[in-house]
Amino acid sequence: QHDVSQKKLNESLTFVVETAVNQVGVNVNTASSSLLQYVSGLSKAVANNIVKKREEVGKFKKRSELKDIPRLGAKTFEQSIGFLRILDGSEPLDRTSIHPESYKAAKALLKMVDVSAKQLGGEELEGKLKEINEADVAEQLEIGRPTLEDIMKSLTQPGRDPRDDLPKPLLKTNVLSMEDLEQGMELEGTVRNVVDFGAFVDVGVKQDGLVHISKLSNKFVKHPMDVVSVGDVVTVWVDQVDIQKQRIALTMLTK
Template sequence: MDGVVENCVNNVGVNLNTASPSLLTRVSGINSAVAHNIVIFREENGAFSSRAQLKKVPKLGAKAFEQCAGFMRISESKNVLDNTGVHPESYKAAENLLKLCGYTLSDVSSGAISDLSDRVKLLGEEKAAENLSIGVPTLQDIVKELLRPGRDPRDELPPALLRTDVMSMDDLTAGMELKGTVRNVIDFGAFIDIGVHQDGLVHISQITDKYIKHPSDVLKVGDVVTVWVISVDIAKKRIALTMKPQKVNELHTQ
């Protein structure tokens, strides 16, 4: 059941204003102490009106915010992007995309952007992405999110191809090869669902030997990838992964 809950959280997100402490701990970057502080903050200050308010929660630092923000949903927010899978880091790109296509955030809220995909194609995906300083995969993800605020945009994603002998973080060892599904792509890397109730992080430096400006140049949400375990920190609920096979040889020689 834990695995099912974890997958639902990573796929659909959680309602920041109604989620219980136990559910919040299923979100990447949130441990039990921070989950408790989120609930206390909510009780003392009222409902969250924006994702940015998470930064005011005690013990929820910048790194935790980067990890969890994209999974938090706030249906009551004045900014409709807070009720989508668009990460705050990509808000500016999303707003500029709407402007390029002749839309506003209000149009997103009212569902008046049904032909957004067509307008982007008319502009040309590569040209639009270049204008927004993002990769084409990120552009495509943003379009999908804008078309479906408040709903699960990942229903049709392929499930992670999981190993039956790996059920928890305790089963992981350095150098282990796994299959996983990309759940979130951010500036410094990508979070991968490997089926152990905690997404692993592939840092941008561990994605490829080739130079890339952003992880989205190579990865997009939903990609099924092969990864290897670099390290596991059970206490901090952190899993470091690599997509570079040669890194595995380094681990075995250490």
């Protein structure tokens, strides 16, 4: 009986920490191995390798150095890097939620408004960005308007939650709280985070629901990233609701 209770307690703790870490990100130069393991996409081995490398060579100066970490492949880098921050490194953009894939566009935008990357979050930058014609700039930078808006917000608010401005879930019912959820209810939600064991989906109530990897597809799924990505709008069905533990289990399996 004690073992079962301990197991449930550990699961609850893991769920809470994982959700928190992937909402606010972690400082890769100060985070412990145990904390890094909760970052989307990072295994225990990779987390240990990050700390080992940091102890050997000192603090990381830029995000790109993490590509040299053993067992941290391209897919893991792509999935986790938005949550790994370097606050005092050589690349100012590394403390934002901007993905390295968008650095070129972000730097071009800063050059357009004649503001240094060292002035992120400053009033001057915010004022100049308000004056630009977003449609024209997006075209010049060859990026979509939503991407430009996301970059602008990250430049003016470097420490913000990278998921705050994802599309809000489109509810198919008048769900307002967990108490309104019923088993089998069909909802539309937004994928907020993808981890090794599944995906967290925002269905419009306070707590994100978890679609376990076994409930993502009727076909075999090697990794959740093969099926969903952060920002995807998906159709889900309520599998189980535990109001006491504030947990929502969802499924994407078609009937």
